[in-house]
Amino acid sequence: MERTHIEADKTIAKRANLQSYENTKELFTWDHALQELSQAPSGKWNAAYECIDRHVAEGYGDKKALLFTDGDHDETFTFAEVKHITDGYAHVLKESGVKVGDRVFIFLPKSPACYFTILAAIKAGAIAGPLFEAFMEDAVRERMQDCEAQYLITDENLVKRVPFDDVPSLLKTWDIEEFDREAQQYEDADSPIVWLDEQDGMLIHYTSGSTGKPKGVLHAQKVLPHHLITGKYVLDVHDDDVYWCTSHPGWVTGSVYGVFAPWLNRATVVIHGGRFDAKEWYSLIERFGVTIWYSAPTAFRMLMSEGDLYKDFNLTSLRHLLSVGEPLNPEVIYWAKDVFNARIHDTWWMTETGGHLIVNFPSALIKPGSMGRAFPGVTVGILDENNEPLPANEVGKLAVKAPWPGLMKEIWKNKEKFDSYFTDNGWYLSGDTARIDEDGYVFFEGRDDDLIKTAGEQVGPFEVESKLIEHPAVAEAGVIGKPDELRGHIIKAFITLRHGYSDYDGLTEEIRQFVKTKLAAHAAPREIEIVEELPKTKISGKILRRLLKQQEIEKMQKEVASEWQKKNA
Ligand code: 6R9
Numbered sequence: 001m002e003r004t005h006i007e008a009d010k011t012i013a014k015r016a017n018l019q020s021y022e023n024t025k026e027l028f029t030w031d032h033a034l035q036e037l038s039q040a041p042s043g044k045w046n047a048a049y050e051c052i053d054r055h056v057a058e059g060y061g062d063k064k065a066l067l068f069t070d071g072d073h074d075e076t077f078t079f080a081e082v083k084h085i086t087d088g089y090a091h092v093l094k095e096s097g098v099k100v101g102d103r104v105f106i107f108l109p110k111s112p113a114c115y116f117t118i119l120a121a122i123k124a125g126a127i128a129g130p131l132f133e134a135f136m137e138d139a140v141r142e143r144m145q146d147c148e149a150q151y152l153i154t155d156e157n158l159v160k161r162v163p164f165d166d167v168p169s170l171l172k173t174w175d176i177e178e179f180d181r182e183a184q185q186y187e188d189a190d191s192p193i194v195w196l197d198e199q200d201g202m203l204i205h206y207t208s209g210s211t212g213k214p215k216g217v218l219h220a221q222k223v224l225p226h227h228l229i230t231g232k233y234v235l236d237v238h239d240d241d242v243y244w245c246t247s248h249p250g251w252v253t254g255s256v257y258g259v260f261a262p263w264l265n266r267a268t269v270v271i272h273g274g275r276f277d278a279k280e281w282y283s284l285i286e287r288f289g290v291t292i293w294y295s296a297p298t299a300f301r302m303l304m305s306e307g308d309l310y311k312d313f314n315l316t317s318l319r320h321l322l323s324v325g326e327p328l329n330p331e332v333i334y335w336a337k338d339v340f341n342a343r344i345h346d347t348w349w350m351t352e353t354g355g356h357l358i359v360n361f362p363s364a365l366i367k368p369g370s371m372g373r374a375f376p377g378v379t380v381g382i383l384d385e386n387n388e389p390l391p392a393n394e395v396g397k398l399a400v401k402a403p404w405p406g407l408m409k410e411i412w413k414n415k416e417k418f419d420s421y422f423t424d425n426g427w428y429l430s431g432d433t434a435r436i437d438e439d440g441y442v443f444f445e446g447r448d449d450d451l452i453k454t455a456g457e458q459v460g461p462f463e464v465e466s467k468l469i470e471h472p473a474v475a476e477a478g479v480i481g482k483p484d485e486l487r488g489h490i491i492k493a494f495i496t497l498r499h500g501y502s503d504y505d506g507l508t509e510e511i512r513q514f515v516k517t518k519l520a521a522h523a524a525p526r527e528i529e530i531v532e533e534l535p536k537t538k539i540s541g542k543i544l545r546r547l548l549k550q551q552e553i554e555k556m557q558k559e560v561a562s563e564w565q566k567k568n569a
Pocket of ligand 1: 253323324326346347430444447540
């Protein structure tokens, strides 16, 4: 029987912070923020204070704030300890001249020190610029140059990738060990917190920028209610939760939902240092008793392709999982329900939106294939080419009525780019295409430029990819439109095989027939190529369809050129 939805588990729904989506009109209210943010009434905030110091002031100093493991050794920190460390770090920054609005870059592996330095920069009133640990020299240069970074905290390995001569704005660089030593002298100093206005900057993230140069998205302090309230209702953090977000804070998911949203809600946060390793990940969940787990489709698909490995572990602590960054294939949700007995809640948002906008709640039904519904109080629409709203179930541009609390404050020194996100009639344009069904569930179709027109029909790559990975041999799939004289485009799929499968005669044809009979004849890929791996963004693991397409076009051009040479030789 075709499965279409998964109801909420009754026990879990009863405990969820949001009991009923249907009766909830709005959650991002100032009144709500006042109740939840201790310093909001004064009109001056500091995100780091609300994440850490506030819990100590309210008597939770001994509660575990952080559990770290790198596979070899573990470390634990209480909220009081995190306050102490980040206070010392903030003093070092202030003594070195860091002022409100200065850019302090952090280039460290996923580790407690990475989290602590981000918070310390914010305590000192600066804008934190976390850099992803896999960045090479060009990526570091582009970002630090663009916003004229003045301070940098890094370590002895990563420092080799910092092009000092090209960043003349840089005033001081610390090695993290030296930084830590400098902080010792502030053992008994007063609180270093710098109180800030809601429009003061807090974080700068550069978007992946698959076209053009990366853009510096600036989040201001005013995002706090967004982080806090989505952390409470979407992550659904309670006091006994152990929460693990697998992303590095260099990606917005790793900062907003790795650091801020969980800690604003007083969660015990897990950090895993090092790369993906299925065994290590499962054993971490078992050992730390992870209850809420936030990751990305690419990671879930990798676990899925490991087959029965999960059976060696006790994963019953998991209450729900969350996913972001890429379309979440229904197959993956059903797999998770079967093997973890927990649902994966998809969430849609962007670096620019500052926090969740389309979500699933533990208390509500999910429709696999859909990203969920608008967060209460957010208006999501599907627009036509004139930016006018379309009726239910029609495919168009995914847009959001502006503003909302998390919305970026600016694109660093690029007003023109910032303005280009907004229409004259008040919508924010995401650059994604989607449709919304009669119940308000939003279905992702693709990035604007990923949509495929084949023989007059419009096909979204996501639907084809999801069908492909339902085939037992297929682990991952990237689908593109390959230029074709006759049809405009034909559908071409690049696939990787699951563990234990290898290519055999007729396999690709079998897969093609599978999509043809299960989805639609016109959506079945005419070409299927088996590859070792798919190109993905380094930072968030998104499949780079544009790159696949570009490579395909280059290959075609080479073939044409060599044909021509043969003929004219
Ligand atoms: C948080 C983040 C934003 C783009 C976005 C969209 C894609 C994000 C998604 C999703 C399908 C989801 N995206 N969430 N696509 N389903 N649940 O990913 O930020 O790196 O800025 O990327 O990612 O295309 O426009 P960012």
